[in-house]
Amino acid sequence: MHIVVCMKQVPDSAQIRVHPVTNTIMRQGVPTIINPYDLFAIEEALRLRDTFGGEVTVLTMGPPSAEDSLRKALSFGVDRAVLLTDRFFAGADTLATTYALATALRKIGAEFGPPDIVFTGKQTIDGDTAQVGPGVAKRLGLIQLTYVSRINSVDTDKRLIEVERRAEGGVQQLQSRLPCLITILEGVNEIRVGSLMDALKAARATLIKWSAQDAGVEDITKCGLRGSPTIVKKVFAPQPRAQKAELIELGDNPGDALIDALFQRQPKLEGELEKLARGY
Amino acid sequence: MSDATKAPAASGRAATKKALPEHLKSYKHVWVFVEQERGQAHPVSWELLGAGRVLADKLGVDLAAVVVGAKNEQTQNVVHEAFCYGADLAYLVADDLLKDYRNESYTKALTDLVNAYKPEILLLGATTLGRDLAGSVATTLLTGLTADCTELDVDAEGSLAATRPTFGGSLLCTIFTLNYRPQMATVRPRVMPMPERVEKLVGRVIEHPLGLVEDDIVTKVLAFLPDRESSKSNLAFADVVVAGGLGLGSPENFQLIRQLASVLGAEYGCSRPLVQKGWVSSDRQIGQTGKTIRPKLYIAAGISGAIQHRVGVEGADYILAINTDKNAPIFDFAHLGVISDAVRLLPSLTEAFSKRLSPHQRDRLAS
Numbered sequence A: 001m002h003i004v005v006c007m008k009q010v011p012d013s014a015q016i017r018v019h020p021v022t023n024t025i026m027r028q029g030v031p032t033i034i035n036p037y038d039l040f041a042i043e044e045a046l047r048l049r050d051t052f053g054g055e056v057t058v059l060t061m062g063p064p065s066a067e068d069s070l071r072k073a074l075s076f077g078v079d080r081a082v083l084l085t086d087r088f089f090a091g092a093d094t095l096a097t098t099y100a101l102a103t104a105l106r107k108i109g110a111e112f113g114p115p116d117i118v119f120t121g122k123q124t125i126d127g128d129t130a131q132v133g134p135g136v137a138k139r140l141g142l143i144q145l146t147y148v149s150r151i152n153s154v155d156t157d158k159r160l161i162e163v164e165r166r167a168e169g170g171v172q173q174l175q176s177r178l179p180c181l182i183t184i185l186e187g188v189n190e191i192r193v194g195s196l197m198d199a200l201k202a203a204r205a206t207l208i209k210w211s212a213q214d215a216g217v218e219d220i221t222k223c224g225l226r227g228s229p230t231i232v233k234k235v236f237a238p239q240p241r242a243q244k245a246e247l248i249e250l251g252d253n254p255g256d257a258l259i260d261a262l263f264q265r266q267p268k269l270e271g272e273l274e275k276l277a278r279g280y
Numbered sequence B: 001m002s003d004a005t006k007a008p009a010a011s012g013r014a015a016t017k018k019a020l021p022e023h024l025k026s027y028k029h030v031w032v033f034v035e036q037e038r039g040q041a042h043p044v045s046w047e048l049l050g051a052g053r054v055l056a057d058k059l060g061v062d063l064a065a066v067v068v069g070a071k072n073e074q075t076q077n078v079v080h081e082a083f084c085y086g087a088d089l090a091y092l093v094a095d096d097l098l099k100d101y102r103n104e105s106y107t108k109a110l111t112d113l114v115n116a117y118k119p120e121i122l123l124l125g126a127t128t129l130g131r132d133l134a135g136s137v138a139t140t141l142l143t144g145l146t147a148d149c150t151e152l153d154v155d156a157e158g159s160l161a162a163t164r165p166t167f168g169g170s171l172l173c174t175i176f177t178l179n180y181r182p183q184m185a186t187v188r189p190r191v192m193p194m195p196e197r198v199e200k201l202v203g204r205v206i207e208h209p210l211g212l213v214e215d216d217i218v219t220k221v222l223a224f225l226p227d228r229e230s231s232k233s234n235l236a237f238a239d240v241v242v243a244g245g246l247g248l249g250s251p252e253n254f255q256l257i258r259q260l261a262s263v264l265g266a267e268y269g270c271s272r273p274l275v276q277k278g279w280v281s282s283d284r285q286i287g288q289t290g291k292t293i294r295p296k297l298y299i300a301a302g303i304s305g306a307i308q309h310r311v312g313v314e315g316a317d318y319i320l321a322i323n324t325d326k327n328a329p330i331f332d333f334a335h336l337g338v339i340s341d342a343v344r345l346l347p348s349l350t351e352a353f354s355k356r357l358s359p360h361q362r363d364r365l366a367s
């Protein structure tokens, strides 16, 4: 079985700060991590490989420094890492990103065998759109199974797969065919600690690095900023509300003082809260 | 590819000019995809009809509801509801193959409609269904898609201005799809206010065939297991919400939030780091990547008020914030603020509330 995981290196958002005057993101010194949602995809891929045999390839599009995250993935036991990196990819929105990833996936298929399953995380923590997985599936003509919480069975002979998919208000049990693209839900597994062997291999491994041309991109205008139909026209700080919060002091009996202050300003709330507390 | 977008990344200027190719100029009207699962319309669809109404009126065009589902009475009902929530007309693809949501069949239904009737704006809910569908449709149509918008408007040139929080900081960005059609956007539930329902007769309905047979669709639905009522948190629709953030300092202290919520008959929630640390389950997260809430009262304790949190709570009627830092951003949008250690204040607040509210509980037991 050949499984490919698309992953992204993202800034560790917990540590991002915005410059108070210029409103720009201060990236210096912000550590980068594998998009946390992608770890579930990597683990799921490794489990399938452990069961069915085969190989797991990880693919990422990003700056040369994304090598760090690929090595991290190798240390979990992934077999092969591909870095798609080129200045032409910069500034890509989801449509341009899916063009580049789909092109590279075709090339991976040609060089290392066509994937049976392509995994992505549910979404990234920086872009946060959850749209790249579906876009890649569409471009490659793969069946798409999103928000998958469980893979119930894979039949490699009949090329069938059964999964559980989180839907609105319930879970769908789906049967579909390989090859397919799966976006995996968070929390469904826990990324393994790789073996010492894998850690050593990861440190020494040669990564596969492809430029746009290497990957087989035919139309460079479909990449990066140029290939992006969406345009960010304006970046701005949220308008402070005309009025800031009224700050109050509470004294010795803070609980009661706060409730008094609240009901004084919002008399209607008193009745509402009483109704609620009575359990209606 | 239009010339307008060939500007180099660095300047970026020329790329922001509108130069709509001739063949896209006939795209007109605002569409809302009305999401239903098993005959049950998702409320986000009505919220989007409310937002779509404003856009359509500004542009002087029609607002259309798009309904895709099984050929039955429930689907007809959803069409009727769409008119009551403000649609001028409806596009309907009704076929029993559409009983369950499946990406392949729904993508075909919606892209065929777009290609046949050419809307300029297409809005979908940012739900599991809407996100699954929007990505496939936008990629098929090779157009732009702005996900999880918090504000929609049209500019002087009549282009959709879709605003969403941008990554990693206290910033918003406004995104345009100037030279492709339709302009697609998704909006999360509860971000837009619910418009008033006005009883109306069904208006003009344009039916379109699906053009598929079951054998064309690879994926089969073996079963649908509905969520247990009890396991659903009612956070998004609660009248009062109490939430805690990292300022509480420990998972044990989060108990103080649950206790206050319990006394008030409220729902409890949290900021994202608490979910990431595993203190609270993810269905309790409030904000851009969690739930959007619109309660009458929101109490936030030990939450700094980062933009990703703020966009989830701005629809609250009244916000009370408890924070030790008088410069915390939450005080920029809260109504009432207390500069205090939440771990010390919360127990006395809970006690005071339970004293004031409990006499009624005794009344109820007596009667």
Ligand SMILES: Cc1cc2nc3c(=O)[nH]c(=O)nc-3n(C[C@H](O)[C@H](O)[C@H](O)COP(=O)(O)OP(=O)(O)OC[C@H]3O[C@@H](n4cnc5c(N)ncnc54)[C@H](O)[C@@H]3O)c2cc1C
Pocket (backbone or CB within 6 Å): A013, A014, A125, A126, A127, A128, B167, B168, B169, B244, B245, B246, B247, B248, B270, B271, B272, B273, B274, B285, B286, B287, B288, B289, B290, B291, B301, B302, B303, B304, B305, B306, B307, B308, B309, B312, B322, B323, B324, B325, B328, B340, B341, B342, B343
């Ligand atoms: C793409 C993306 C999506 C995100 N989505 C969300 C989201 O959906 N929801 C969300 O909440 N966040 C989200 N975040 C994270 C967000 O940027 C903030 O990091 C997060 O909201 C901060 O959580 P916090 O306020 O609990 O913690 P902090 O920012 O650490 O704030 C803690 C606050 O507690 C105060 N405090 C400390 N001690 C006390 C005390 N004893 N009593 C009272 N106050 C005290 C401090 O003054 C401080 O203001 C997202 C971030 C990104 C990049």
